[in-house]
Amino acid sequence: MVKQPDPARRSERSRQAILTAARELVSEVGYAKLTIEAIAARAGVGKQTIYRWWPSKGAVVLDSFLALSEAGPEQDMALPDTGDLEADLKTVMRATVAEFADPAFEGPIRALNTEIINDPALAAQYREKLAGPVDEAKKARLRSAQRAGQLAADADLDLALEVLYAPLYQRWLLRSGPLTPEYADALVEVFLKAMRPAPPGRP
Amino acid sequence: MVKQPDPARRSERSRQAILTAARELVSEVGYAKLTIEAIAARAGVGKQTIYRWWPSKGAVVLDSFLALSEAGPEQDMALPDTGDLEADLKTVMRATVAEFADPAFEGPIRALNTEIINDPALAAQYREKLAGPVDEAKKARLRSAQRAGQLAADADLDLALEVLYAPLYQRWLLRSGPLTPEYADALVEVFLKAMRPAPPGRP
Amino acid sequence: MVKQPDPARRSERSRQAILTAARELVSEVGYAKLTIEAIAARAGVGKQTIYRWWPSKGAVVLDSFLALSEAGPEQDMALPDTGDLEADLKTVMRATVAEFADPAFEGPIRALNTEIINDPALAAQYREKLAGPVDEAKKARLRSAQRAGQLAADADLDLALEVLYAPLYQRWLLRSGPLTPEYADALVEVFLKAMRPAPPGRP
Amino acid sequence: MVKQPDPARRSERSRQAILTAARELVSEVGYAKLTIEAIAARAGVGKQTIYRWWPSKGAVVLDSFLALSEAGPEQDMALPDTGDLEADLKTVMRATVAEFADPAFEGPIRALNTEIINDPALAAQYREKLAGPVDEAKKARLRSAQRAGQLAADADLDLALEVLYAPLYQRWLLRSGPLTPEYADALVEVFLKAMRPAPPGRP
DNA sequence: TATTAATCGAGACGGTACGTCCTGTCTTTGC
DNA sequence: GCAAAGACAGGACGTACCGTCTCGATTAATA
Structure with a gap:
């Protein structure tokens, strides 16, 4: 032993x-x-x-x-919830774009991703400790939108998050295109179009 | 010099x-x-x-x-085009899922991604030589769908591709969820909902 | 530092x-x-x-x-001292000639000399650790001869050693002539002639 | 072939x-x-x-x-011959000391010696083309001294040259002592003492 | 309070790979 | 058909880190 x-x-x-x-x-x-x-x-x-x-x-x-x-143990990861889902998401996505553009974050985050890609154990730990809580906060905002009838009630929130964030993440990771505030807005618009509730009636 | x-x-x-x-x-x-x-x-x-x-x-x-x-010099990267966009995309996405599950591809592709993340020069070469042509083939199919009125005529095809593929890629890269044929289908459905043409008339 | x-x-x-x-x-x-x-x-x-x-x-x-x-820690480098300087030196010089002829010594010693020629630091170490002690033993024998009146009392012993050994060493190093017992004897004779005490009296 | x-x-x-x-x-x-x-x-x-x-x-x-x-094909390597052997030799030896001290000669000559030590073929060529002619010139001067009765008539001139030059060469090669004009003089004096003609008569 | 056992800073160790340099041969192109 | 140019297979260089392993010297919990 x-x-x-x-x-x-x-x-x-x-x-x-x-x-x-x-x-x-x-x-x-x-x-x-x-x-x-x-x-x-x-x-x-x-x-x-x-x-x-x-x-x-x-x-x-x-x-x-x-x-x-x-x-900061009790730090607040909660997303803004003004009632206006589109505005809130654009705020958040533009902030994410800005964060990715910050050279002080660039290096370390790439580093982390590099290792996570090849080490499943590390990836699990990363999801549990870092990504998980953040995703939960995001899903909480989406659930709030569902309750407000701004999002399809039956939407798969994991999939929804991926549709919203993965394009941004991929573009940054592979440097396959510019990260601009406009891009953030466009993503949100596409997301909302994909996830909006089905029109009522007309069965 | x-x-x-x-x-x-x-x-x-x-x-x-x-x-x-x-x-x-x-x-x-x-x-x-x-x-x-x-x-x-x-x-x-x-x-x-x-x-x-x-x-x-x-x-x-x-x-x-x-x-x-x-x-294979004249290899055909063209996507199937039966006229049924949803069926064609599901075929392609399910094939991509299967490819990512193949352990023979797993290692090398992860390797490549690892390096590309940290080496901009390599990333550029990767985009130009490998990703670029493949993306062009995909965009060709989408343009065909636009001509057939199955896709919004003014859609940004780069963004469209990202919405369709990035979630799959991210889930695979970070192992953040299972890659199943159903997942592939769900992605296509979300994509089509987001990208479908605006209803005619009713200005 | x-x-x-x-x-x-x-x-x-x-x-x-x-x-x-x-x-x-x-x-x-x-x-x-x-x-x-x-x-x-x-x-x-x-x-x-x-x-x-x-x-x-x-x-x-x-x-x-x-x-x-x-x-061999207590190995005896002392030269023979029978009282007969000429005989003792001839013994030693003939032994040196034999040593130089031994192919087992040839290679390594030439190697060492090669390096010493071009590396002052190495040369210093060589003199201190190897040549120095040997030379001291030789000088001890010459001092004994001086006390016995067989060698000029005011002779520079460093110079004396060089006159005795350098011709042999050079002939070996540059292969500029045959190394024979007779040559060893001749060197000793020349050396003694050069270093013998000045005749007494007759001012 | x-x-x-x-x-x-x-x-x-x-x-x-x-x-x-x-x-x-x-x-x-x-x-x-x-x-x-x-x-x-x-x-x-x-x-x-x-x-x-x-x-x-x-x-x-x-x-x-x-x-x-x-x-310079016909360059004159002949040593000075004023009739005063001791003065002539001291002149030549002091010049040799000076030459060895010249840093411009230092490197190349050491280089040559390095290679000659380990390459018999090269050594032979060196002796034939470079050292040989110089030694001949020196022996010519010594023969002149023999004729003048300043040197033992039966002296082995090869051995004589070695006794005169080898100490200087060795001291330079192994850096085993300082090369000074005084040292050059001392060598000449020892040389002359060793090589002077036997006193006449007294058989 | 003294004992004792694990951790600590330090750094030598056997290894592996790095990226550079040079060897001596071979191939291409121009004169 | 030699020469310049320089790519080639090979291999040693000296360096940087790897992960393991001793060393005393703390240090902290037990006795």
Whole structure:
């Protein structure tokens, strides 16, 4: 049986130093050129301390992002709900476009995606810890729209989210086209057209 | 100015050996564990010959896929056009789902995507050589549907393609849900709802 | 300031394996075709372990010779001292001639000299570790002869050693003439003529 | 049977360019870092042209020195002969010391010696073409001294030359001591003491 | 409070691959 | 038919990291 390290003895100071170093280095040199050795050096930590607690480079980086999210524990991911679904979604999608354009996010997010694509375990963790909560917040807004009769009541919300976000995500990931506010608006319009409730009566 | 190698002197025999070796090795060991050194050894080629003609490992692998595509020169990428757009698209999307499920494609395509995400130059080449022609074939089918009045005449076809394909691609890439024939069908239905022509008259 | 490796952590087992491998390989393939890579492979050692502790191929080979010399710790380098300087020197010089003729010594010693000529640092180490102690033993014999009145009391012993040995060394190194016992004797005779004490009295 | 290149077709312009380039590069980067490729590039010559006409790097470099010597065909290597052997020898030895101290000679001469040590064929050529004539000139001066009764008539002149020059050469080659005018003088004095004629009479 | 056992920073280790450089041969093109 | 140009297979270079492995030196919970 393999001896597991005792989490109780774990040095919190080292853990924080490692996550911080990882975050900084991803920004500075990019994920591909990030090395465990550099993280250890920057964090003033022995390499073994990293290998003891994380199974892979990707796990460290993912944790470093999670640490950020968890920082503000009760942070509000809820989407705006003014009653005007189209306006709310355009606001959110334009914000997403802006976020993707921010070079400070560019590197780390690409890094994360790179690793997630090839590591199912990491992908599961990513969905559970990061994507899941965000998606739930989005679905909550859509359910509100369904209740307001602005969206088909029987719509598959997972599919709906994909139709709304996947084009944007793909365009960014593969750099297959410009990300503009207009593009965000167009996506929302297409989405609403696809998801609007069936006209009443006329059976 | 950097001296460029003279393409006229390039050894076709070496080029083929390298591309073949790359293709085989990606299948055998996966992209992450693929090394230039192994490709050179398998191809019976000096490492310098690879470095002379390709800027990165990703470029070699991309080329090795391109070589496959180009193998059958007059291959027909055209989509079926029976006149029934919904049926045709469902056929195509179900085929795409099946292709993504094939473990023989899984590895290499993920590999390619991994590299493309982080290498803009590679991404551009990928779009030009691989994605571009395929997208053109798809757009041709959509234009045919526009002429038949089955699709809004003023639809942005790039956006349309994204709405149709990006959800499928994202679900596969991030493993965020099951890829089933039913899912393919559902995507087509959403797509058609979003893209159908505006009802005539009634101004 | 360049970080120096910590000698306390040095692996003695690796050090020995490297020196042994170097010695064997010099004999087998010659110094010119000796590679760090081959030494590392033969010694079952990472290349970095060699680069960590030695600055050059020549330094490894020099050390591998030194290790041999140090093997017998209390080995007696003292020259014979029968009281008959001429006889003693002829014995020693004839032995040197024989040593130079031994093909097992030929290769490695030429190798070492090759490197020493072009590498002042190596040359210094060579003089300190190998040539120095030997020269001291020789000078001890000459001092004994001075006390016995067989050699000029004011003779420069460094110069004396050079006059005695350099012709032999040069003839061997440049292959500019035959190395015979007679040649050894002739050198000793010339040396004694040059270095004998000035005749007493007769001011 | 191996096809030999036809010397008649040899391009004199290329040959000169190669020898010049070799000489320059030895001075600039040293013999150890001298490469055939660099010579070819500097000379504006194909590598094959070098491999066609010379068997080794050392041969090119030796030839490059020979070309220099042959430049002035009837150049006078004769030593001064004022009748005062000691003064003449001190002049010559001091000049040799100065020459060895000249950094412009340092590199190339060490280079040559490096190669000669390990390549008997090259050594033979060196002795025949370069060292031989110089030694003859020196022996001529010594014979003149013998005729003048300043040197033992039966002295072995080869041995004599070695006693005179080898200490200087060795000290320079191995950097085993300082090369000063005083050292040159001391060597001449020792040499004369060793080689002076036996006192007459007293049989 | 002393003991003891795991974690810590540090970094050497055997390895693998990197990307560069050079070797000596071969091929193409121009003179 | 030699020459320049330079691509080629091969292989060593010296470097960077990998993941493992010792080292004392903390450090924290048990005795």
